[in-house]
Amino acid sequence: MRLGRRAALGALLLPRLGRASAAARLIVVGGGFGGAAAARYARAAWPALAVTLVEPRPRFVTCPYGNLLLAGLRGLETITFGYQALRAEGIAIVQDRVAAIDPPARRLRLSGGETLGYDKLILSPGIGLRWGALPGYDRAAAEIFPHAWLGEDGAQLLLLRRQLEAMPAGGVVGLSIPANPYRCPPGPYERIAMIAAYLKQHKPRAKILALDAKDAFSKQALFQDGWRALYGEMIEWVPAKDDGAVARVDPAARIFETEFGTRHRVDVGNVIPPQAAAPIVIESGLAAAGGWAEVDPRSFAARAAADIHIIGDAINGAPMPKSAFIASNTAKQAAASAIAALRGEAAPEGVYFNTCYSRLAADQAISIVGIFRPGPAGFVEVPNAGGLSPRGAPAAQRRLEADYADGWYASITRDVFG
Numbered sequence: 464m465r466l467g468r469r470a471a472l473g474a475l476l477l478p479r480l481g482r483a484s485a486a487a488r489l490i491v492v493g494g495g496f497g498g499a500a501a502a503r504y505a506r507a508a509w510p511a512l513a514v515t516l517v518e519p520r521p522r523f524v525t526c527p528y529g530n531l532l533l534a535g536l537r538g539l540e541t542i543t544f545g546y547q548a549l550r551a552e553g554i555a556i557v558q559d560r561v562a563a564i565d566p567p568a569r570r571l572r573l574s575g576g577e578t579l580g581y582d583k584l585i586l587s588p589g590i591g592l593r594w595g596a597l598p599g600y601d602r603a604a605a606e607i608f609p610h611a612w613l614g615e616d617g618a619q620l621l622l623l624r625r626q627l628e629a630m631p632a633g634g635v636v637g638l639s640i641p642a643n644p645y646r647c648p649p650g651p652y653e654r655i656a657m658i659a660a661y662l663k664q665h666k667p668r669a670k671i672l673a674l675d676a677k678d679a680f681s682k683q684a685l686f687q688d689g690w691r692a693l694y695g696e697m698i699e700w701v702p703a704k705d706d707g708a709v710a711r712v713d714p715a716a717r718i719f720e721t722e723f724g725t726r727h728r729v730d731v732g733n734v735i736p737p738q739a740a741a742p743i744v745i746e747s748g749l750a751a752a753g754g755w756a757e758v759d760p761r762s763f764a765a766r767a768a769a770d771i772h773i774i775g776d777a778i779n780g781a782p783m784p785k786s787a788f789i790a791s792n793t794a795k796q797a798a799a800s801a802i803a804a805l806r807g808e809a810a811p812e813g814v815y816f817n818t819c820y821s822r823l824a825a826d827q828a829i830s831i832v833g834i835f836r837p838g839p840a841g842f843v844e845v846p847n848a849g850g851l852s853p854r855g856a857p858a859a860q861r862r863l864e865a866d867y868a869d870g871w872y873a874s875i876t877r878d879v880f881g
Contacts, residue, residue: 487512487805489798490571490581492561492743494518494546495614496525497587497775497790499879502554505585505798512802515579516549517571519560523880524614526647527787528872532620533627534657535664536825539617548881561588564747566768583801586749586756586765587775587790588741589613590646593754596737597639598711607714608639608732612646626731627661633668637719637729639709640675644755645738646776646785648681649831653821654733656686659694660824672727673700674719676708681784682821682831685852689823689861709734740777755779760837762800762810763793769804772797782844783835789817791879813837814845820868827861828868 489512491502502516522545531537546556559573570580592610594601600608609626611619627636636658640651655673662669679702680686690698701707703722710722712734719727739745739754749767751757756773757766763778765771774797775790783789793815800810815835820828833849835842852864 487802488515488580488582489513489585489801490515490517490579490583491585491587492517492571493587493589493741493775494520494523494556495587495589495775495790496787496875496879497589497794498585499523499546499549500791500794501585501587501774501798502549503552503879503881504795505802506552506554508799509802510553513555514553515555515557516546517557517559517561517573517579518546519558519574520616521545521558524617524620525787525876526612526614526650527875529611529614529617529620530650530654530657531822532617533611533624533654534660534822534825536657536660536822539621542614543617544876544880546880551881561743564743564749564771566747566749566771569770582770582805584771585794585797585801586744586771586773586777587794588743588777590738590776590785591741591745593737593739597641597709597734599714600712600734600736604712604714604734607717608712608734610734610736612650612735612738623731623733627658628665630666630669630730632666634666634670634730635728636662636669636671636731636733637727638671638673639712639719639732639734639736640673640677640680641735641737642676642703642708644779644781644785645735647819648784648786649686649819649821651675651735652680652682652686653823655698655700656689656693656821656823658733659690659697662697663694667697669697671698672729673698674707674709674721674727675701676703678702678704681819682829682851684854685829686821686823688854689827689829693824693827744773744777749773750777751779753779759810760842761813762804763797764800764804772801780842783815783833783842784817784819786817786819787875788819789815791875792816815842817849818871820864820871822865822868823861826865827858828865829861830864830867
């Protein structure tokens with residue numbers, strides 16, 4: 464969507480913004496799919512609004528399409544984006560980390576010591592990994608068993624790729640997959656396919672052992688059909704009911720140990736640990752007991768602080784998935800709602816869309832679509848409004864979906880980052 468169309472959308476949502484005060488200040492924290500989209504759309508909807516984006520890194524490495532790097536289908540530079548377009552649109556970019564938020568005073572303090580005041584704050588800080596929640600897995604362990612689940616600078620993805628390259632020809636790649644909720648429900652299973660794609664080409668005698676804390680997962684039948692058709696017996700997926708839940712890890716010995724005491728030695732280990740909202744959400748008292756922020760499903764205003772809107776992976780948005788598309792889609796609703804609140808108006812009606820493509824191979828993909836609305840107590844999925852790729856589809860259709868996936872990625876990154 465071009466900027467002109469965003470401005471038109473903003474005018475439809477907020478037709479009287481031109482009469483609002485030019486002194487209003489909006490700060491957006493987090494420069495990923497949610498935060499960058501919120502900043503751009505708020506700026507387009509109300510050009511007089513002072514919009515500041517706070518993000519510690521000069522560039523953003525996307526988690527979507529990160530798995531393709533493991534298969535050798537993408538380079539790191541192709542999934543890395545800067546903020547030049549946002550600066551050109553008049554958005555102030557502050558490259559720093561938020562150290563503390565003071566909701567009553569409507570101020571935040573940066574790690575560099577600066578204090579910023581706001582009239583409205585949109586938080587899109589993503590997830591935090593719960594170090595130590597899986598015994599044996601801490602920050603040091605991640606250098607042996609990489610998680611590769613935070614984009615950051617891409618170092619974890621590159622580490623996992625190097626480990627795959629160095630693995631013995633007949634080695635075992637182990638994955639530890641967490642219970643819900645976590646970022647990107649189908650992400651681990653796309654990763655299995657992308658690792659298998661690499662191994663099939665370079666180390667066809669290798670095996671993948673996927674130990675799962677769940678008994679079912681998103682797009683399960685489609686993934687399993689694809690795994691069998693493309694990779695034969697290379698992949699073994701073990702659900703929780705069959706002792707698949709990893710209870711502890713020993714990185715030095717390269718061991719995954721399950722709940723029933725079964726010990727699996729792996730040559731390469733990918734541990735996707737339990738997750739919660741990013742630490743700044745929890746430390747600011749904005750998260751509920753489960754570790755995720757609770758928000759109004761219409762405006763995304765935090766239940767704990769009405770002047771703070773929280774979007775993206777940090778919220779308890781179930782049944783909406785924690786996905787890039789949901790983050791960018793709901794960012795626009797949060798931006799419109801924040802501006803409406805500054806005018807003393809009600810939040811506009813919202814409808815939230817999710818489209819998720821997953822790669823099975825270099826030229827094959829599957830997809831899922833869901834549509835959600837605000838409900839009386841949270842978010843609800845619109846019945847019969849989404850869907851899955853059909854099972855048993857011919858290879859030509861899977862190839863077409865891979866093309867659609869590439870188009871989706873190009874479109875969403877252009878829309879968010881310019």
